[in-house]
Amino acid sequence: MWRDSGKVYGARKIRHALEHEGVALSRRRVNRIMKGNGMAGSYSKAAYRPRPARPDDDPAPNILAREFNGYAPRTHLASDPAYVRVGSSWAYVCLPGDLASRQIAGHSVGGGFAGERVERVLDVFGVTRSLSRPGNPYDSAVVESTNRLVRKELIHRNVYTNVEQLRSDVNRYVWWYNHQRLHSTLGYLSPVEFTQQGKTL
Numbered sequence: 001m002w003r004d005s006g007k008v009y010g011a012r013k014i015r016h017a018l019e020h021e022g023v024a025l026s027r028r029r030v031n032r033i034m035k036g037n038g039m040a041g042s043y044s045k046a047a048y049r050p051r052p053a054r055p056d057d058d059p060a061p062n063i064l065a066r067e068f069n070g071y072a073p074r075t076h077l078a079s080d081p082a083y084v085r086v087g088s089s090w091a092y093v094c095l096p097g098d099l100a101s102r103q104i105a106g107h108s109v110g111g112g113f114a115g116e117r118v119e120r121v122l123d124v125f126g127v128t129r130s131l132s133r134p135g136n137p138y139d140s141a142v143v144e145s146t147n148r149l150v151r152k153e154l155i156h157r158n159v160y161t162n163v164e165q166l167r168s169d170v171n172r173y174v175w176w177y178n179h180q181r182l183h184s185t186l187g188y189l190s191p192v193e194f195t196q197q198g199k200t201l
Contacts, residue, residue, distance in 0.1 A: 002039045006176070008153045010034075010041025016188035042152050063130035068142045069201040073100040080140060082147040086111075086160045093155075093170055097146050100200040102183055103191035104146070104174050109167040149177075 001017045002009055009017070011031040018025055034040065068078070079096035094108045122129060132139030154173045160166045179192050185201070186194040 002034065002041075005181070006153065007039070008042050009182075012184070013041070013182050013188070016182055016184075020188075042157070060129040060131035062132055062139060063128065064132075064139075065130075066139060066141065068099050071100050071200070073195065073200060074098055074105070076100070077105055078140065078143045080143045080147065082150060082155070084155050084160060084166060086163055086166055091160075091163050091166055093150065093166070095146055095150065095170075095174065097142060098191075099142060101191045101195045102142070102146075102185060102201070103178050103195060107170055107174050109163060109170050111163055 001014050005013070005017075011027050011034055014034070015025060015027045015030045018030070064076070064078070076099040077096040078099055079094055081092040081094045084091050084093055089111070091109060091111050095104045096106050097103065098105045121127075137144040150170075150173065154169060158169060160169075178190065180190055182188045182190060183194075186199075189197070
């Protein structure tokens with residue numbers, strides 16, 4: 001299960017995955033087995049410190065205001081680009097996530113992030129923006145969490161020399177994230193399983 005997760009899962013997620021298979025082991029036992037075989041998950045607890053807000057000239061209000069649950073599926077998406085070193089330049093990865101199921105609803109990978117293009121798309125589809133305060137990760141907790149997972153489970157484990165390679169890896173990662181990755185927030189189900197069971201956060 002550790003290998004199938006791309007060597008990402010720690011003892012907690014492996015224990016829940018084993019429970020899905022009908023095998024009952026304590027987390028301590030799974031931890032000992034992993035340690036004895038040189039297996040380690042790719043997680044560490046992040047400690048965020050809010051930074052004071054800086055002036056922002058964007059007039060979009062913070063509508064969500066840290067309320068990330070209680071929405072109908074596909075009505076509230078949250079996203080923010082993450083930047084990745086590709087060769088000697090930078091690329092972006094943007095993964096809009098559905099707040100009702102934490103499923104990645106789409107993805108974009110490219111060489112230059114253009115805010116004006118995003119604005120045009122939002123206008124065409126009648127999407128209302130909710131902009132979090134600058135420098136405060138708690139205002140966009142779901143996005144920051146997803147971006148952290150992508151960095152930890154994919155980006156920091158690879159060296160990218162071209163955008164096509166990054167795009168291909170992100171395509172595979174998004175499928176795995178939605179269909180197979182266990183999420184503690186979802187009761188150790190994948191987002192697709194969670195949605196198929198008619199659940200929402």
